Amino acid sequence: MQIPKEAKKVFSGYIFNIWHWQQEMFDGSFETFEMIERRAVVDIIATVGNKIITLEQEQPARKKYPALPGGMIDKGELPINSAKRELREETGYNCKNIELLDEDTGKGKQYFHQSIFLAKDCIKEGMQHLDKGEKITVKLVSYDEFLQLCRDPQFAAPYKLIFKMYECLLDRNKKEDFRKKIFG
């Protein structure tokens, strides 16, 4: 979903903005419509040999949950640089190659730009550099273990990726294609 051009921002938060506009209804009358915009994030599928980097993440006021490396894009930062930075900070790994794999913009009344990057052949270059709001354990898992993560209701990842993972579990060809995309 896109925010209409004529919409006005009625609230600016740290992570969420709220937009209003006058929407023409099916009978020609107008009503105020509302959408939220969530600060853009990146997620990274990062490979080390035939493994994928996953995180067990803890944040204040939230139970432990599995995730991929990633986070919010800083003001003025390019998504690809955000992906490299988050990967380095959260895992200690750098990557040789990084490319945009997929994007999503949310659904219905929520505009939420999510970029999914593929970082191949990562190499451990140092320690994690975590925020004071992060506790992260890095786990390297096989492709099959990675796909099973979509079945954990706590898995924090873009829904578009979660559905792609479910589709790979349902369809052998999709699974093989995605494996080739990630490791090929």
Next chain:
Amino acid sequence: MQIPKEAKKVFSGYIFNIWHWQQEMFDGSFETFEMIERRAVVDIIATVGNKIITLEQEQPARKKYPALPGGMIDKGELPINSAKRELREETGYNCKNIELLDEDTGKGKQYFHQSIFLAKDCIKEGMQHLDKGEKITVKLVSYDEFLQLCRDPQFAAPYKLIFKMYECLLDRNKKEDFRKKIFG
């Protein structure tokens, strides 16, 4: 996710509210945390014989999408009454029996209360009564067709239900249990 008791509402919208609170970080310092609250909704799995009622829905500023009967809970309305009302308005059907099947409250930084009701043995009692922001075509589908809906990225339903439907596609026993729950 729940909104912490000490949180303060900093914005009240039509559908979304925004809440802030001071959150203690892992190093003992405090930061302002933000969550959104989305107006509660109901969704209804409604049966007619061995079929399930689905909708093809159109709203202003949004492409056509598949959905279940349902909608936002009115102020002061009980979720179960909201479910009966939405079913009647959107489809023209009334139900003999209705029960709460499942609930969800969202994920991460979003509090979104969603109630999923099961309405058995529905009977067509009249015409639809649609809002000026709705165009709805009612479609009765088989259980197998219903389960396949989760694979459509535009399907508007609680994520908890979408994941349950995917699990039924992956696991024969879960599929049979859910069929018994809905039609038994």
